[in-house]
Amino acid sequence: MAGHSKWANIQHRKGRQDKARAKLFSKLSKEITIASKMGGPDPDMNPRLRLAVANAKGQSMPKDNIERAIKKGQGGDVEEYFEIRYEGFGPAGVGLIVEASTDNKNRAASDVRAAFSKNGGNLGETGSVSFMFDQVGEIRFPLSIGDEEAVLEAAIEAGAEDVTQEEGSEDEEGEHVIFCAREDLAEVSEALEGRFGEAKSANIIWRPQNLIEVDGDKAATLMKLMEALEDLDDVSNVYANFDISEDEMGKLAS
Template sequence: MAGHSKFKNIMHRKGRADAVRSKLFSRLSREITVAAKSGMPDPAMNPRLRLAVANAKGESMPKDNIDRAIKKAVGGDADTYEEIRYEGVGPGGVGLIVEVLTDNRNRAAANVRTIFGKNGGNLGQTGSVAFMFDRAGQIVYPAAAGSEDAVMEAAIEAGAEDVESDEETHTVYTAFADLNEVAQALEAALGPPKSAAIAWRPKSLTPVTGEAVAALMKLLDGLEDDDDVQNVYGNHDISDEDAEALN
């Protein structure tokens, strides 16, 4: 297990805190409702719901919000949401995977296509980008959870496949099928994670420099602002110098 990457799910990016947090809570609530509706409303009996609730708690979402999202599903008054994946290429040749949870497929498709088109990207067919990524479990801990060596040791003991650490987070990767088992073992060793989910992990990174950095960030910000978008994954690698220049 080794390696450091600047790749991050945009859900973990900083900035515009209040607006981003409001949208984050909305997305977390939607995932909880869908998870509860698709299986048992008891997190102990529903792995997807258990992860959704844990992720909400990791983002300090109030318990009342969590309970309300579950009750929506149990009461039968929840909207019917459809899970859709879009794939495309952004500025600098970056591969992007956009996961959507929507009650209106036509609206979601039009919005995602427009965001790509207005920001130097091109939306592709299903499968046009996914081959650049692996489907994997992703468990995120804040840097304060422990030293890089301590987290690495705990991850190895838990059966994880890889760990990437930086100044803000430790990201533990697992095999697709091992996420729940590894997450439970890590929680026993390190405490509750910030998030745990099935994610798209890039097989390799694409360096992005110069003007393409700003264009890519505008595209990612546009996707992040869309209410139907749940997650965005990319294989971009931006240097510290270019990131500082953008800021």
């Protein structure tokens, strides 16, 4: 997704990758713990946990961290988490979908609302943004698994609907991004992993139907809003329908 990938590249160029990685590990651990609590500690019997563990491995999360998160989910003192979706608008009319897992609904809502209001955005009603997105399955593999034609052919055979490529940064490899119907994610992911090995990630995501070009001060403010939202402990994912040119990205990262 353009909004997500552009954001990741800007984060990298700003030198925030170490902080972002620590945040990513924290969110992956949280998802593993929630999945373990809800469906049990055996990934073979718990599809959500299997997906969470696969994503953690795809991000090179240490095995010990994964096992600790699974065990934590089986403890008697694990908080009850609620999954909530927020929708709102940023600069230039960019639509944002924010997914959160929280043990305190009031805190999460207050923090998300504050992030929007302090960074040129406003929180909207449920449904005010999501109609501009499609909820689909997304599977990511490193570019090294094969050329674009080979991956496209394998993806079509597996039942996928679309394939794109995303360029990497100076020291991070780009990715093949495969999209499929959300209900086909497990089947398509399994077929592709049988061909190419373990995926870097496999998730249900919100894919924008159209992108809004953003530049100048509005682009800078939008990045601050994205950063503020992703830095919130309760927030799991942020999706947005923006596009930023390479030139503009260079300015933002400087």
